[in-house]
Each structure stands twice: as C-alpha cells, then as structure tokens.
Amino acid sequence: MDEKKLxxxxxxxxxxxFDATEYVQREINQDLFEHISREQADLLTILKIKGSCSPGSLALIQNVHKSAISNxxxxxxxxxxxxxxxxxxxRDKRSKRINITRKGEEMIEELNSAIFKALRKLIDEADEEHLDSFIKIFTILKGKFKGDFSE
Structure with missing residues (x-):
C-alpha cells in the first residue's frame, strides 16, 4: 500500500x-439550532445509527469526557x-442505556432534510458519476469498518 496516498x-x-460541516452550518436554517446544539444533534444521530448505547460508549464515540455526555x-x-x-x-444506573425517542427521530429527520437541501445546491447533473463513486467507496469502507474484508 502506498502510505503517502493513504x-x-x-x-x-x-x-x-470540516469544510462540509462549516458549509452546512452556514447554509441551513439557524432556527433549527434554537432547540438543539450541534453536539446534541450528533449524539442523536449516533443513537439513530447505533441504537441503544451506554453513556460511556457515547463519550467514547464523541471523544469527550463522560461529564460532557451527561450534560x-x-x-x-x-x-x-x-x-x-x-x-x-x-437496573444498575451505571449499566443503563439511552434510546432515541420518536420526537428525537423527528428532529434528526428535520435536520437531515435541511442538510440535504443545503448540499443539493452543490450537486448538479455532471456530478452524478462522482456521487456514484462516493457511494461505492463509502459502502466499501463501511463494510470494512464493520469487519467485512471481502471487497
């Protein structure tokens, strides 16, 4: 493997x-963030993707101290x-897990819709082939991160 390329x-x-996060923050309706911080939105997204998690796991995934997750x-x-x-x-609070509620899922859907609209402005018909390549590459990477090394 070419380590320089990697x-x-x-x-x-x-x-x-980083640039995409900054762009989306500028472009989406800031009223959405009256109700939820970006860090809280990220936490909801993690719960939506991974399902029920312990606060310790959430702290590890977000790379923050457990007190930040508690807040x-x-x-x-x-x-x-x-x-x-x-x-x-x-029963033991230390082993309790947290779930996203339907209301939380609705908030994530609203945020994802706003993100989609913001990013849609960047993608035109000429980018369709690039989008297909992006999906293919990220599908392969997702599989490898989950232990599927067949690709």
Whole structure:
C-alpha cells in the first residue's frame, strides 16, 4: 500500500468533513439550532445509527469526557429527544442505556432534510458519476469498518 496516498486520503477526508460541516452550518436554517446544539444533534444521530448505547460508549464515540455526555443527555432528556432504556437487565444506573425517542427521530429527520437541501445546491447533473463513486467507496469502507474484508 502506498502510505503517502493513504495519508493524503485521510487528510483530504478530514478537510472535506470540516469544510462540509462549516458549509452546512452556514447554509441551513439557524432556527433549527434554537432547540438543539450541534453536539446534541450528533449524539442523536449516533443513537439513530447505533441504537441503544451506554453513556460511556457515547463519550467514547464523541471523544469527550463522560461529564460532557451527561450534560448533553440531560438536555436531550428534558426536551424529550431521548429516554433511558427501562429494560430489566439495566437496573444498575451505571449499566443503563439511552434510546432515541420518536420526537428525537423527528428532529434528526428535520435536520437531515435541511442538510440535504443545503448540499443539493452543490450537486448538479455532471456530478452524478462522482456521487456514484462516493457511494461505492463509502459502502466499501463501511463494510470494512464493520469487519467485512471481502471487497
């Protein structure tokens, strides 16, 4: 493997992720963020993708201290966007898990719709082939991250 190319790809991915986040923040309706911070929205997205998670797992995924997750979860709980999993398995609060609620899923759908509209402005018909390549590459990477090394 060409390590220089891999390093270039990693750097480019980080730059695109940063630039895209900055672009979306500028372009979407800021009224959406009256109700939820970007960090809280990211937390809801994690719960939507991964399902029920412990606060410790969420802290690890977001790369923040557990106290930051506790604060975010407290605010999301107050807004009705998340709830504690009431499973009998999780009687001990340290092993409790958090779930996204229907209200939280609706907030994510609203945010995703705004993000789609903002990014749609950038994509034209000439970019269709690039979009197909992007989907193919990210599908392969997703599989490899989940342990599927067949590609």
């Amino acid at each position: 390093s270039q790809a990693i750097d480019l991915f980080a730059e695109v992720l 975010r979860l407290k605010k999301l709980l107050e807004k009705g966007f998340v709830e504690w999993n009431d499973s009998q398995i999780h």
